[in-house]
Amino acid sequence: MTGGSRGIGRAVARKLAQDGLAVVVNYARDAEAAEEAVAAITADGGRALAVRADVADEKEVADLFDRAEAEYGGVDVVVNAAGRLALSPIADLDLAEFDAVHRTNVRGTFVVAQQAARRLRAGGSFVGFSTSVVGTQFPAYGAYAASKGAVEAMTLILARELRGRDITVNAVAPGPTATDLFLDGKTPEQIDQLTKAPPLERLGTPEDIASAVAFLAGPQGHWINGQILRANGGLV
Template structure:
């Protein structure tokens, strides 16, 4: 009897697809997983130079990585992204969906065109990547989606962003249950304030300082902090964690 399920990898051939892998948290995830021995497909939307820098750093350190351009909201482009992973490295064992947009506005003033663009990447994109992950991940594999701790903190001006990320959290929990029997985990990481260009843009030094002091650990997170959480969730050691939302925020309530 034949099946269409992907075959399990050998120990030396684990492969990760990381969307939004050219900068910020995505880049840190790519570099951390590469240090852990995974071959990396570095997805990017527009910044080819940044993706090439990420790939060059991984390869210079003895890892294996390739850049692949794809708009995560374009399902055909996402399918091609996974095709490239299979063609170059033989399969897919970890998918980390770091790609995302952020737009801040009070609800009353929000331009709904901005809302549509935000949803296109953060919600439709999450669905497109999740579909391919569900179809392509090999047994023992892991999918990590990204939310935000602001789903819990409910900061003003984050209404559109939180609406999309709340949807992501719910979909990831459902997907974990839909993949019963496949030996595949699905979890969501929800960072708190993290020192990336996306987070720092448009904020005053006073705002940044106030947010840095909010967690009990009294600092901003770093992309590397989040990458270590992702590395655990995609590792054999983290495989018993499934269907969870992990708030990686230094204790921010």
């Protein structure tokens, strides 16, 4: 479970643990948040440990999978929730920030997916993360949406490359979701506008997204393969 220490990733880690999976909570920098996520899972009776790795570093990711296999005997579900966001009109974005977004979101997804393809056992699942902005095309999300378009392409191709191995590959594309990262820097008027955008007229919650991921990762969702699930309350 990459990006499992905060926000949506943390909710996913907790939900998967509640469903009976032993969870490796990966983090890049915030060890304290990762340990808090682990503590919450274990307090509920689940099994979890925190492991640091940069998702774009192939050696660190290989070591992360080694640790999961050593601790739990194998890998059955991989969820890649690690991501980076930069908001700016295309004309104004610093290209160093563009490179940083794509290092995490594109290279990071590819590196994690590569290890998942090598390590997942039969019956397993890989769930990546896109964004509904690929479809809604909100201004200022150019670099981010472009990176997630690449994630969607990888998802569809990897599902076909794993033919015959009984492994599903899907991605969840959240819409506006009430996390600290999403709410930070937005005015009350902007938040109100985004709240009213879906037909359900509310923001998503991390638990909404976690339930979608758990469905795709679990036996109930195993006939779903090579799909992008837009978990966004009905946004176009």
